[in-house]
Amino acid sequence: MDAWTGTSPKRNEYMSNPLTPSVCNYGALRRATRGIGQLYDEALRGAGINAAQYTLLNAISRLDAPTQGELAVDMVMDLSALGHTLKPLIRDGWVETRKDEGDARKRRIALTKAGAAKRREAEALWRPAQSRFEGLVGRGVSKELRELLDAIAAPDFATHFSI
Template sequence: MALTPCGISTAQRSILVQIERAGSPTMTELAYAMVLDRSALARNIKPLERDGYLVQRPDDDDGRSRRVELTLAGRAKLTESNRLWRKAQNRFEAVYGEERAAALRVALAEIYSDEFAAAFGQP
């Protein structure tokens, strides 16, 4: 709901954020980082590509792999969504409390960590 004004979903924003962090990841790298299988990632990427927010191109070193890159429009959409995301986070902190929100983020980061996943036998 927080991102409704900019026309992308939180899942789509997460993809844009991850691509920006990684630079130009392969689809496999992006799927791993997003904890998605490649088919689910492909379904989520299609509307972003259709709307001109990202492009896929062959990997220079491995023609079988495809790299995903943000376009200028994608970077602008990410900037727009970041403002809305920050506004939503500020509202959450105002209601939930800044300290409690920070503690929750720490707990969620621990649960999302590779160490936590390894404890459950996940790669």
């Protein structure tokens, strides 16, 4: 049975003390994000990294040395917030910025060897946390949730929302 029907034994296990029902989509998303963020932060603590930093290292790796603009779009961040978030990663030697070979006005963001190693170290702690989440929510529902959230975060959604 689907974990979201209210009759799943798994859902009942972790819903014995529910919060007040959300009436606002934004508020529900923010509350869920804070709660899940705390759980993933705790899971990654042993690697000396938080969930936001881990997500950023993954995006840099996945995008293969993106420009700051490309990374900001993918992370749905403005350039100022991205710069602020990158500072500790640069300070710790996990990320470096360099000029784009084709356009000196652009800055590329890349993982250093230490950054790639840190990402792998954190991934070993992230995997069990991800499995625990999927065990509670269900693998299929987890995949659907990620797809829905990715669609909501995409620029096209914002365009249609503003109409």
